[in-house]
Amino acid sequence: MDQNRPNTTKPSLSEPEFKSETIRRVRVKPLPIHQSIQSDIKNKILSNEWHPGDRVPTEQALMEIYNCSRMTVNKALSTLVAAGMIVRKRRKGSFVAMPRVEEPLLAIQDIRAEVLATDGMYSFTLLYRGIRTITDAVEATHIGIPVNARMLCIDVMHYADNLPFALEARQINLAVVPEAAEEEFTDIPPGSWLLSNIPWSEGEHSLRAISADDVLARQLSVSPGTACISIARRTWLSGELITFVRLIYPGERHRFLVRFGPGPNPA
Secondary structure, rough: OOOOOOOOOOOOOOOOOOHHHOOOOOOOOOOOOOHHHHHHHHHHHOHHHHHOOEEEHHHHHHHHHHHHOOHHHHHHHHHHHHHOOOOEOOOOEEEEOOOEEEEOOOOOOOHHHHHOOOOEEEEEEEEEEEEEEEHHHHHHHHOOOOOOOOEEEEEEEEEEEOEEEEEEEEEOOOOOOOOHHHHHOOOOOOHHHHHHHHOOOOOEEEEEEEEEEEEHHHOOOOOOOOEEEEEEEEEOOOOOOEEEEEEEEEHHHHEEEOOOOOOOOOO
16 A cells, blocks of 8 residues: 555544544533523423422512512513513512414414413503505505505513513505594503404415514513524405504414324315
8 A cells, every 4th residue: 555645535424533632621600690580580480390380489588588689680581581481470479471372374363362361461552553655566465455545553561470572564455444543552452452343354474583683682581593483474355455464472482283084184
Protein backbone atom coordinates (compact mmCIF):
# COMPACT_ATOMS: atom_id res chain seq x y z
CA MET A 1 0.00 0.00 0.00
CA ASP A 2 1.23 3.49 -0.84
CA GLN A 3 2.25 5.05 2.48
CA ASN A 4 1.50 8.57 1.14
CA ARG A 5 -2.07 7.85 -0.06
CA PRO A 6 -4.67 9.35 2.27
CA ASN A 7 -7.03 6.95 3.95
CA THR A 8 -10.44 7.44 2.30
CA THR A 9 -12.21 4.63 4.14
CA LYS A 10 -15.36 5.96 5.82
CA PRO A 11 -15.79 5.04 9.47
CA SER A 12 -18.50 2.51 10.23
CA LEU A 13 -21.83 4.05 11.23
CA SER A 14 -22.02 1.56 14.08
CA GLU A 15 -18.61 2.56 15.36
CA PRO A 16 -18.41 6.36 15.32
CA GLU A 17 -15.01 7.92 15.62
CA PHE A 18 -14.69 10.18 18.66
CA LYS A 19 -11.95 12.71 19.05
CA SER A 20 -10.67 13.16 22.56
CA GLU A 21 -10.52 16.94 22.21
CA THR A 22 -14.29 17.16 21.62
CA ILE A 23 -15.10 15.59 24.98
CA ARG A 24 -15.71 18.12 27.72
CA ARG A 25 -16.93 17.87 31.27
CA VAL A 26 -20.13 19.87 31.59
CA ARG A 27 -21.05 21.39 34.90
CA VAL A 28 -24.74 22.15 35.21
CA LYS A 29 -25.38 25.45 36.91
CA PRO A 30 -28.22 25.54 39.45
CA LEU A 31 -31.43 27.18 38.29
CA PRO A 32 -32.17 30.74 39.41
CA ILE A 33 -34.44 30.70 42.46
CA HIS A 34 -37.53 31.98 40.60
CA GLN A 35 -37.15 29.20 38.01
CA SER A 36 -36.78 26.59 40.75
CA ILE A 37 -40.00 27.83 42.37
CA GLN A 38 -41.74 27.88 39.01
CA SER A 39 -40.57 24.32 38.21
CA ASP A 40 -41.58 23.02 41.65
CA ILE A 41 -45.10 24.46 41.41
CA LYS A 42 -45.47 23.27 37.81
CA ASN A 43 -44.52 19.71 38.85
CA LYS A 44 -47.06 19.79 41.69
CA ILE A 45 -49.79 20.77 39.21
CA LEU A 46 -48.82 18.29 36.47
CA SER A 47 -48.52 15.43 39.00
CA ASN A 48 -52.01 16.26 40.34
CA GLU A 49 -50.61 16.90 43.80
CA TRP A 50 -52.38 20.24 43.36
CA HIS A 51 -55.75 19.99 41.62
CA PRO A 52 -57.64 22.53 39.48
CA GLY A 53 -59.21 25.09 41.78
CA ASP A 54 -56.77 24.45 44.65
CA ARG A 55 -55.43 27.58 46.27
CA VAL A 56 -51.72 28.24 45.80
CA PRO A 57 -49.85 29.18 49.01
CA THR A 58 -49.68 32.91 49.61
CA GLU A 59 -46.63 34.89 48.52
CA GLN A 60 -45.65 35.22 52.20
CA ALA A 61 -45.83 31.46 52.66
CA LEU A 62 -43.80 30.82 49.50
CA MET A 63 -41.18 33.33 50.67
CA GLU A 64 -40.75 31.29 53.85
CA ILE A 65 -40.78 27.92 52.04
CA TYR A 66 -38.12 28.93 49.50
CA ASN A 67 -36.26 31.44 51.70
CA CYS A 68 -36.41 34.21 49.10
CA SER A 69 -37.80 37.69 48.47
CA ARG A 70 -41.36 38.64 47.51
CA MET A 71 -40.06 39.90 44.15
CA THR A 72 -38.63 36.44 43.37
CA VAL A 73 -41.89 34.70 44.30
CA ASN A 74 -43.92 37.19 42.28
CA LYS A 75 -41.71 36.62 39.23
CA ALA A 76 -42.26 32.86 39.42
CA LEU A 77 -46.03 33.20 39.85
CA SER A 78 -46.31 35.74 37.02
CA THR A 79 -44.63 33.28 34.64
CA LEU A 80 -47.09 30.55 35.63
CA VAL A 81 -50.01 32.95 35.16
CA ALA A 82 -48.77 33.81 31.65
CA ALA A 83 -48.54 30.07 30.90
CA GLY A 84 -52.15 29.60 32.00
CA MET A 85 -51.28 27.20 34.82
CA ILE A 86 -52.51 29.40 37.66
CA VAL A 87 -54.96 32.29 37.89
CA ARG A 88 -54.99 35.25 40.23
CA LYS A 89 -58.23 36.50 41.74
CA ARG A 90 -58.37 39.90 43.34
CA ARG A 91 -58.54 39.79 47.14
CA LYS A 92 -58.69 35.97 47.01
CA GLY A 93 -55.20 34.87 45.96
CA SER A 94 -53.78 32.52 43.34
CA PHE A 95 -55.40 29.24 42.28
CA VAL A 96 -54.53 26.29 40.06
CA ALA A 97 -56.17 26.96 36.69
CA MET A 98 -59.10 24.91 35.50
CA PRO A 99 -58.44 22.50 32.59
CA ARG A 100 -57.70 24.20 29.30
CA VAL A 101 -60.61 25.03 27.11
CA GLU A 102 -61.52 22.54 24.40
CA GLU A 103 -63.28 24.32 21.56
CA PRO A 104 -65.03 22.06 19.02
CA LEU A 105 -63.98 23.16 15.55
CA LEU A 106 -67.27 21.97 14.03
CA ALA A 107 -69.34 24.41 16.08
CA ILE A 108 -69.44 28.14 16.76
CA GLN A 109 -68.52 28.77 20.35
CA ASP A 110 -69.55 31.76 22.44
CA ILE A 111 -66.30 32.99 24.01
CA ARG A 112 -68.17 34.46 26.97
CA ALA A 113 -69.82 31.07 27.62
CA GLU A 114 -66.46 29.30 27.27
CA VAL A 115 -64.91 31.38 30.03
CA LEU A 116 -67.92 31.14 32.34
CA ALA A 117 -67.98 27.36 31.87
CA THR A 118 -64.55 27.17 33.53
CA ASP A 119 -65.81 29.17 36.53
CA GLY A 120 -63.67 32.06 35.35
CA MET A 121 -64.61 35.72 35.54
CA TYR A 122 -65.36 36.98 32.02
CA SER A 123 -64.83 40.52 30.74
CA PHE A 124 -64.06 42.17 27.43
CA THR A 125 -62.70 45.45 26.11
CA LEU A 126 -63.82 47.06 22.85
CA LEU A 127 -60.56 48.17 21.23
CA TYR A 128 -61.98 49.56 17.97
CA ARG A 129 -65.33 50.08 16.24
CA GLY A 130 -65.83 51.63 12.80
CA ILE A 131 -67.62 51.25 9.46
CA ARG A 132 -65.76 51.06 6.17
CA THR A 133 -66.55 50.31 2.55
CA ILE A 134 -64.55 47.55 0.88
CA THR A 135 -63.46 48.97 -2.49
CA ASP A 136 -60.54 46.64 -3.23
CA ALA A 137 -61.61 43.67 -5.37
CA VAL A 138 -58.92 41.34 -3.96
CA GLU A 139 -59.90 42.09 -0.37
CA ALA A 140 -63.59 41.68 -1.19
CA THR A 141 -62.91 38.29 -2.73
CA HIS A 142 -60.84 37.24 0.29
CA ILE A 143 -63.63 38.16 2.70
CA GLY A 144 -66.36 36.77 0.44
CA ILE A 145 -68.41 39.90 -0.24
CA PRO A 146 -69.16 42.09 -3.28
CA VAL A 147 -67.08 45.21 -3.95
CA ASN A 148 -68.42 48.34 -2.18
CA ALA A 149 -69.96 46.30 0.63
CA ARG A 150 -70.20 48.19 3.93
CA MET A 151 -68.61 46.34 6.85
CA LEU A 152 -68.77 47.07 10.56
CA CYS A 153 -65.22 46.44 11.85
CA ILE A 154 -64.72 45.59 15.52
CA ASP A 155 -61.64 44.64 17.54
CA VAL A 156 -62.20 43.05 20.97
CA MET A 157 -59.98 41.63 23.69
CA HIS A 158 -61.62 38.89 25.76
CA TYR A 159 -60.40 38.18 29.31
CA ALA A 160 -60.65 35.27 31.73
CA ASP A 161 -59.88 36.31 35.31
CA ASN A 162 -58.25 39.47 33.94
CA LEU A 163 -55.85 37.42 31.79
CA PRO A 164 -56.11 37.87 27.98
CA PHE A 165 -58.09 34.93 26.64
CA ALA A 166 -58.54 35.74 22.93
CA LEU A 167 -58.05 38.68 20.57
CA GLU A 168 -60.93 39.13 18.12
CA ALA A 169 -60.92 41.10 14.85
CA ARG A 170 -64.41 40.95 13.29
CA GLN A 171 -66.16 42.34 10.24
CA ILE A 172 -69.97 42.24 10.00
CA ASN A 173 -71.72 42.56 6.64
CA LEU A 174 -74.22 45.43 7.08
CA ALA A 175 -76.14 44.37 3.97
CA VAL A 176 -77.16 41.20 5.85
CA VAL A 177 -77.11 42.53 9.43
CA PRO A 178 -78.03 46.24 9.16
CA GLU A 179 -79.11 46.42 12.82
CA ALA A 180 -75.48 45.87 13.87
CA ALA A 181 -74.71 49.46 12.84
CA GLU A 182 -76.78 50.71 15.79
CA GLU A 183 -75.35 48.27 18.33
CA GLU A 184 -72.58 49.76 20.50
CA PHE A 185 -71.43 46.42 22.01
CA THR A 186 -70.74 47.98 25.38
CA ASP A 187 -72.64 45.37 27.41
CA ILE A 188 -72.35 42.28 25.20
CA PRO A 189 -69.50 41.17 22.90
CA PRO A 190 -70.27 41.02 19.17
CA GLY A 191 -69.97 37.23 18.91
CA SER A 192 -72.52 36.67 21.69
CA TRP A 193 -74.82 39.29 20.17
CA LEU A 194 -74.71 37.64 16.73
CA LEU A 195 -75.38 34.16 18.13
CA SER A 196 -78.37 35.49 20.09
CA ASN A 197 -79.91 37.59 17.33
CA ILE A 198 -78.83 36.42 13.86
CA PRO A 199 -79.54 32.95 12.42
CA TRP A 200 -76.88 31.32 10.25
CA SER A 201 -76.97 28.40 7.83
CA GLU A 202 -73.31 27.60 7.12
CA GLY A 203 -69.93 28.14 8.75
CA GLU A 204 -66.25 27.65 7.97
CA HIS A 205 -63.13 27.47 10.15
CA SER A 206 -59.54 27.90 8.95
CA LEU A 207 -56.88 27.23 11.59
CA ARG A 208 -53.15 27.90 11.60
CA ALA A 209 -50.30 28.40 14.07
CA ILE A 210 -48.52 31.75 14.33
CA SER A 211 -45.80 33.26 16.51
CA ALA A 212 -46.58 36.35 18.55
CA ASP A 213 -44.67 39.42 17.40
CA ASP A 214 -43.84 42.20 19.86
CA VAL A 215 -47.22 43.94 19.44
CA LEU A 216 -49.31 40.76 19.75
CA ALA A 217 -47.20 39.56 22.67
CA ARG A 218 -47.95 42.75 24.60
CA GLN A 219 -51.66 42.46 23.83
CA LEU A 220 -51.90 38.82 24.97
CA SER A 221 -49.45 39.19 27.89
CA VAL A 222 -47.11 36.53 26.53
CA SER A 223 -43.46 36.51 25.51
CA PRO A 224 -42.52 37.44 21.92
CA GLY A 225 -42.33 34.30 19.79
CA THR A 226 -44.97 32.46 21.83
CA ALA A 227 -46.98 30.01 19.71
CA CYS A 228 -50.56 31.17 19.16
CA ILE A 229 -53.57 29.66 17.44
CA SER A 230 -55.25 31.75 14.77
CA ILE A 231 -58.76 30.82 13.64
CA ALA A 232 -60.44 32.54 10.71
CA ARG A 233 -64.20 31.99 10.72
CA ARG A 234 -66.85 32.83 8.15
CA THR A 235 -70.59 32.33 8.59
CA TRP A 236 -73.29 32.66 5.97
CA LEU A 237 -77.08 32.89 5.82
CA SER A 238 -78.56 31.49 2.61
CA GLY A 239 -75.30 32.05 0.76
CA GLU A 240 -74.69 35.63 1.96
CA LEU A 241 -71.79 36.34 4.30
CA ILE A 242 -72.83 37.39 7.80
CA THR A 243 -69.45 37.89 9.41
CA PHE A 244 -65.75 37.25 8.95
CA VAL A 245 -63.75 37.03 12.20
CA ARG A 246 -60.19 36.19 13.14
CA LEU A 247 -59.58 34.93 16.68
CA ILE A 248 -56.07 34.63 18.13
CA TYR A 249 -55.57 32.49 21.23
CA PRO A 250 -52.36 32.04 23.27
CA GLY A 251 -51.43 28.47 22.36
CA GLU A 252 -50.51 27.37 25.89
CA ARG A 253 -53.97 28.25 27.20
CA HIS A 254 -56.10 26.41 24.65
CA ARG A 255 -56.61 23.26 22.71
CA PHE A 256 -59.20 22.58 20.03
CA LEU A 257 -61.29 19.48 19.62
CA VAL A 258 -62.83 17.81 16.56
CA ARG A 259 -65.11 14.87 17.37
CA PHE A 260 -65.93 12.50 14.52
CA GLY A 261 -67.15 8.98 13.76
CA PRO A 262 -66.92 6.33 11.05
CA GLY A 263 -68.19 7.11 7.61
CA PRO A 264 -67.50 9.77 4.96
CA ASN A 265 -65.51 12.78 6.13
CA PRO A 266 -67.32 16.13 6.12
CA ALA A 267 -66.48 18.44 3.22
